[in-house]
Amino acid sequence: MSEQQEIIPQWLLEIMCCPVPECRGDLELRADILRLVCKKCGRRYPIRDGIPVMLVEEAELPAEGQEKGEQ
Template identity: 45%
Template sequence: MTTGPSTGPGPLGLDPVLLEILACPDTHHSPLTVDEAASELVCTTCDRAFPVRDGIPVLLLDEARRRGAGS
């Protein structure tokens, strides 16, 4: 049963609707942007990068890496 029109998978194989509601588990309200080259979701506030494995975002702080200077 379909609840609405399907647009197909988005970047990294993630549902675009899911991407709209995902937020950083640390800052709680910060949206995540897609870094397709690195297969990661990136917090726009704390600059943590969360891996996406087999189309599943891994939003665990222990799995995240800090981007920016020195990474």
């Protein structure tokens, strides 16, 4: 599992944010599902071949009851 956690360096996670203009929340790496999850709005951004896809159109919306980063 530590190999997956190295997908995105910590320093990069610290400067990245949700690309939704109304949100801009901090992101959390979920290596188990290969997604970056916004702690504020709950959108999940896929990681493909080690590259985060930070396009709003590609994000998965949170399921009902999981808004605002609830898991």
